[in-house]
Amino acid sequence: MGNWKQQLQEQLRLAKQASRKMALLTREDKDKALTALGEQLLTDEKVILEANERDLAKAEADGQPASYLDRLRLTTGRVLDLVESLKQLVALEDPVGQSMSRWTLSNGLVMEQIRVPLGVIGMVYEARPNVTIDAAAIALKTGNAIVLRGSHSAVNSNLALVKSMRDALTATGLSPEAVQYLPFAEHESVDMLCTANGLVDVIIPRGGAGLISRVLKTSSVPVLETGVGNCHIFVEKTADYAMAEAIVLNAKTSRPAVCNAAETLLLHREWPASCQLELLQRLIEAGVEVRACDVTRKLHPSLSASLLQATEEDWDTEYSTLIIAVRTVDTLEDALEHISLHSTGHSEAIVTEDQAAAQRFLTTVDATTVYHNASTRFTDGGEFGFGAEIGISTQKLHARGPMGLPALTSYKYVVRGTGQIR
Amino acid sequence: MGNWKQQLQEQLRLAKQASRKMALLTREDKDKALTALGEQLLTDEKVILEANERDLAKAEADGQPASYLDRLRLTTGRVLDLVESLKQLVALEDPVGQSMSRWTLSNGLVMEQIRVPLGVIGMVYEARPNVTIDAAAIALKTGNAIVLRGSHSAVNSNLALVKSMRDALTATGLSPEAVQYLPFAEHESVDMLCTANGLVDVIIPRGGAGLISRVLKTSSVPVLETGVGNCHIFVEKTADYAMAEAIVLNAKTSRPAVCNAAETLLLHREWPASCQLELLQRLIEAGVEVRACDVTRKLHPSLSASLLQATEEDWDTEYSTLIIAVRTVDTLEDALEHISLHSTGHSEAIVTEDQAAAQRFLTTVDATTVYHNASTRFTDGGEFGFGAEIGISTQKLHARGPMGLPALTSYKYVVRGTGQIR
Numbered sequence: 001m002g003n004w005k006q007q008l009q010e011q012l013r014l015a016k017q018a019s020r021k022m023a024l025l026t027r028e029d030k031d032k033a034l035t036a037l038g039e040q041l042l043t044d045e046k047v048i049l050e051a052n053e054r055d056l057a058k059a060e061a062d063g064q065p066a067s068y069l070d071r072l073r074l075t076t077g078r079v080l081d082l083v084e085s086l087k088q089l090v091a092l093e094d095p096v097g098q099s100m101s102r103w104t105l106s107n108g109l110v111m112e113q114i115r116v117p118l119g120v121i122g123m124v125y126e127a128r129p130n131v132t133i134d135a136a137a138i139a140l141k142t143g144n145a146i147v148l149r150g151s152h153s154a155v156n157s158n159l160a161l162v163k164s165m166r167d168a169l170t171a172t173g174l175s176p177e178a179v180q181y182l183p184f185a186e187h188e189s190v191d192m193l194c195t196a197n198g199l200v201d202v203i204i205p206r207g208g209a210g211l212i213s214r215v216l217k218t219s220s221v222p223v224l225e226t227g228v229g230n231c232h233i234f235v236e237k238t239a240d241y242a243m244a245e246a247i248v249l250n251a252k253t254s255r256p257a258v259c260n261a262a263e264t265l266l267l268h269r270e271w272p273a274s275c276q277l278e279l280l281q282r283l284i285e286a287g288v289e290v291r292a293c294d295v296t297r298k299l300h301p302s303l304s305a306s307l308l309q310a311t312e313e314d315w316d317t318e319y320s321t322l323i324i325a326v327r328t329v330d331t332l333e334d335a336l337e338h339i340s341l342h343s344t345g346h347s348e349a350i351v352t353e354d355q356a357a358a359q360r361f362l363t364t365v366d367a368t369t370v371y372h373n374a375s376t377r378f379t380d381g382g383e384f385g386f387g388a389e390i391g392i393s394t395q396k397l398h399a400r401g402p403m404g405l406p407a408l409t410s411y412k413y414v415v416r417g418t419g420q421i422r
Numbered sequence: 423m424g425n426w427k428q429q430l431q432e433q434l435r436l437a438k439q440a441s442r443k444m445a446l447l448t449r450e451d452k453d454k455a456l457t458a459l460g461e462q463l464l465t466d467e468k469v470i471l472e473a474n475e476r477d478l479a480k481a482e483a484d485g486q487p488a489s490y491l492d493r494l495r496l497t498t499g500r501v502l503d504l505v506e507s508l509k510q511l512v513a514l515e516d517p518v519g520q521s522m523s524r525w526t527l528s529n530g531l532v533m534e535q536i537r538v539p540l541g542v543i544g545m546v547y548e549a550r551p552n553v554t555i556d557a558a559a560i561a562l563k564t565g566n567a568i569v570l571r572g573s574h575s576a577v578n579s580n581l582a583l584v585k586s587m588r589d590a591l592t593a594t595g596l597s598p599e600a601v602q603y604l605p606f607a608e609h610e611s612v613d614m615l616c617t618a619n620g621l622v623d624v625i626i627p628r629g630g631a632g633l634i635s636r637v638l639k640t641s642s643v644p645v646l647e648t649g650v651g652n653c654h655i656f657v658e659k660t661a662d663y664a665m666a667e668a669i670v671l672n673a674k675t676s677r678p679a680v681c682n683a684a685e686t687l688l689l690h691r692e693w694p695a696s697c698q699l700e701l702l703q704r705l706i707e708a709g710v711e712v713r714a715c716d717v718t719r720k721l722h723p724s725l726s727a728s729l730l731q732a733t734e735e736d737w738d739t740e741y742s743t744l745i746i747a748v749r750t751v752d753t754l755e756d757a758l759e760h761i762s763l764h765s766t767g768h769s770e771a772i773v774t775e776d777q778a779a780a781q782r783f784l785t786t787v788d789a790t791t792v793y794h795n796a797s798t799r800f801t802d803g804g805e806f807g808f809g810a811e812i813g814i815s816t817q818k819l820h821a822r823g824p825m826g827l828p829a830l831t832s833y834k835y836v837v838r839g840t841g842q843i844r
Binding site: 103116202216222225242246247251340358367370383384397398417418419421 | 540668
C-alpha cells in the first residue's frame with residue numbers, strides 16, 4: 001500500500017526537476033508544443049472519447065445526476081473547443097522574461113525585476129476533464145510544471161488527455177515530466193500534494209466549497225483561492241428603470257450556475273414603488289423564485305402570493321439557480337452595510353444615476369470587481385480581455401479577480417555589479 | 423478560561439470593522455497620524471523604557487542569553503531610531519488608490535485596476551519590540567488594520583508601544599481599533615489568529631524557522647513567508663581576485679547573523695590555486711571557521727590544520743555566525759546543481775569576468791535576488807530603495823524578496839458602464 005506514496009513523491013520530484021528546464025524555454029519552444037498538443041488531441045480524439053465513455057458508464061452506474069454527467073462528458077465539440085482555446089493561448093504574449101522594472105542605485109548596482117514562472121503548480125479539481133488540458137496548457141505557456149489531481153471519477157478521461165499532452169511535449173523535444181497526473185483514489189494524495197513545500201510552489205483548487213475549504217485547511221503550500229460568489233445588485237433611488245431591469249435580469253438569469261451571477265437584490269426604498277413592483281414581476285415572469293424581506297412584502301401586497309419569506313440564511317446563500325433574495329434598504333449606507341456583512345467579495349454592482357452615490361459604492365465595497373451600471377456577469381477573464389483564465393481569485397494576496405497568465409508568474413531581482421560590497 | 427478567546431474574537435472583529443474605515447483614509451490623514459505617533463513615542467519614552475525594564479528583568483531571571491536580552495532591549499537611541507523611521511515613512515508615497523491599469527472594452531465598459539489595502543494584517547513575531555511600531559506604522563501608511571501577536575517575553579514593552587500608537591490614532595481622529603495587540607500567553611492564540619478566515623486577510627510571521635513553520639502548518643489564512651537564507655557565493659574560474667575577496671568577506675563577516683549573509687562558498691576548481699589559498703587564508707584570519715569538502719582540503723594541504731571537514735549537513739545549514747562551508751566544484755553546471763539542491767531561494771551570487779557564465783547563472787538560479795559581482799548583503803528593502811521594509815519574502819506568491827509598501831496592498835477592478843449586460 002505504501003507504494004502509491006512513493007510514486008507520488010517521485011512524480012513531485014520529476015515535476016520539480018522539469019520545472020527548472022521549463023523556466024528556461026523561449027516563447028517559440030512553448031508555442032510549438034501547444035500547437036503540437038492541438039494536433040495530438042485531434043489524433044487521439046477516439047481514444048480520449050472511449051476513455052471518457054468508461055468514466056461516464058461508471059458514473060451512471062453510481063447513480064450520478066444528469067448535471068454531473070454533463071460536466072464529466074467529453075464530445076467531439078468539446079475537444080474542438082479545447083483545440084480552439086490552445087490556438088488562442090498560442091496567440092497570447094509570454095509574460096516570462098518580461099522586465100517589470102529597472103533602476104540603478106547610487107552605488108552603481110543595476111537592478112532589474114524580471115518575471116519568472118512560479119515553478120510547480122499543484123492543481124486539485126473536480127469532475128470536468130477539460131480543466132486537465134486548460135490548466136496544463138496555461139502552465140506550459142507560462143513555463144511552469146504542473147501536477148494535476150482531478151476527480152477520481154474522471155480518471156480515465158484525465159489520463160488519456162495527459163497522455164496526449166505528454167506525447168506532444170516529447171514530440172517537440174520538451175520534458176514530458178512537466179505534466180504529472182496523480183491517479184490515486186486516496187484523499188490523502190491531495191493532502192500530500194498540499195504539504196509538499198519545497199517541491200510545489202502553489203496549489204490551485206477548483207471546484208465546490210467543500211474542496212476549497214479542505215485544501216485551505218490542509219495546505220502548507222500557498223493556495224490561490226478561487227471562491228464562491230454571493231453577488232449583490234443595489235438599485236439606488238435614482239436608477240433608470242429600463243437599465244435596472246436589464247441588469248438585474250441578466251445578472252440573475254443569463255447563467256445562474258456561475259459565480260458571477262447575482263444572488264441578492266437590494267432595493268432602495270425611495271426608488272419609485274411602481275418600478276420596484278414591475279422589476280419584481282419581471283423576475284417572477286422569468287421563472288425566478290423571489291425570497292423577500294418583510295418590508296418588501298409589505299410594500300407590494302399585490303405580489304404577496306409570489307413573494308416567499310426570506311430568512312437570515314438567504315443573505316448568505318449562493319443559490320446558483322433561479323432564486324433571488326430581495327431586501328429593501330432605507331439608504332445607500334444600509335446597502336453598504338448589508339454587502340459588507342454578507343458579500344463573499346466577488347462582484348458587486350450599483351445601478352444609479354447619482355455619480356456621488358456610485359463613487360461612494362465603488363470606493364467602499366470590498367470585492368474583486370465593483371460595477372456601476374453594468375451586470376456582475378462581466379467578471380470573467382475572457383470578458384476582461386485576458387485571453388485565458390485560470391480562475392477567479394477571491395483572495396487578496398497575489399492575484400484578485402479574473403486571473404490571466406501573469407497570475408502564474410512570480411519575479412526575481414537580477415542585480416549586476418562591479419564588485420560592490422555593503 | 424474561555425474568556426481570553428472571546429476577547430481575542432472581539433479584537434479581531436474590531437480590527438475588521440476599523441479596516442473598512444482605514445481603507446478610505448487619505449494620505450494626509452495617515453501621515454498626520456504617523457507624525458503624531460513619533461511625537462507620542464517621545465512623550466511616552468519613560469513609560470516605554472520602564473515597561474521594557476520589566477520585560478528585561480523577567481528575561482534575565484529566566485536565564486536568557488545576552489543576545490536575547492539585546493534583541494529585547496529598548497533604549498533612548500532605539501526609540502529615536504523608531505521616530506526617525508516614522509519620518510521616512512511619512513515621506514514615502516501612498517500606494518493606496520493608485521491606478522495600476524486602465525482600459526476600455528469594445529462594449530464601452532471602462533475598466534480600472536486600483537490599489538487597495540489588504541484589510542487586516544495578522545503579525546506574529548518574536549522578541550524584538552521595535553517590530554511592534556515598525557509593523558503597525560507600515561500597516562497604517564498602507565491603510566490596513568493590524569493585529570499584533572509578539573513574543574510573550576516582550577508583552578509589557580509591546581503593550582506600552584501599542585498604547586502610544588492607539589493614543590496617536592485617537593488624537594488625530596482615527597480609530598484606535600485599527601491596532602490590536604493580543605497579550606495572551608497561550609500558543610493557541612496564534613492558531614486562532616491564523617485560522618480567522620474572513621476576519622484576517624494575511625498572516626506575516628517574523629522570527630526563527632520554528633515560528634515560521636508552525637504558522638505555515640496551522641494557517642488557513644494566506645501567509646506571507648519571510649524565510650531563512652542559505653546563501654551561496656560561486657567564485658568562477660575567471661573571477662578577479664580582489665573582487666572575490668572583498669565580496670566573500672563582506673557577505674560572510676559584515677553581519678553574519680542576518681539572512682542575506684553568505685553561508686557557503688563554491689570555488690571553481692580552475693580558479694588559480696594561489697587565489698583559492700589566499701581567499702581561504704583571509705577567511706581564517708577574519709575569524710571564520712571554514713568547513714571544507716574533501717577536494718578543497720586535498721588541494722590545500724598547507725591549510726589542513728585550519729580546514730575542518732564539511733559534512734552533508736553543512737550544505738543545508740544557515741550558520742548565522744562566523745562559519746562558512748566551502749566546496750570545490752568542477753564546472754559552472756556543478757555549482758548550479760549544488761545551489762538548486764541546497765539553496766533556500768534567498769540570495770545567490772556569482773563572481774566572474776565571463777559575461778556568458780554570469781548570464782547563465784542569473785537566468786538559471788531560482789532565488790529572490792541573484793547577483794553578478796556584488797555581495798549578497800544588498801538584499802534589503804532599504805538598500806533596494808524601497809524606503810520601508812516589511813520583511814524579505816522567500817515565497818513566490820504575491821511578493822518575493824524585499825517587500826516595500828506595495829506588498830501590503832491588493833487591488834480591485836472598478837468597472838463603469840452605461841447599462842451593459844452580457
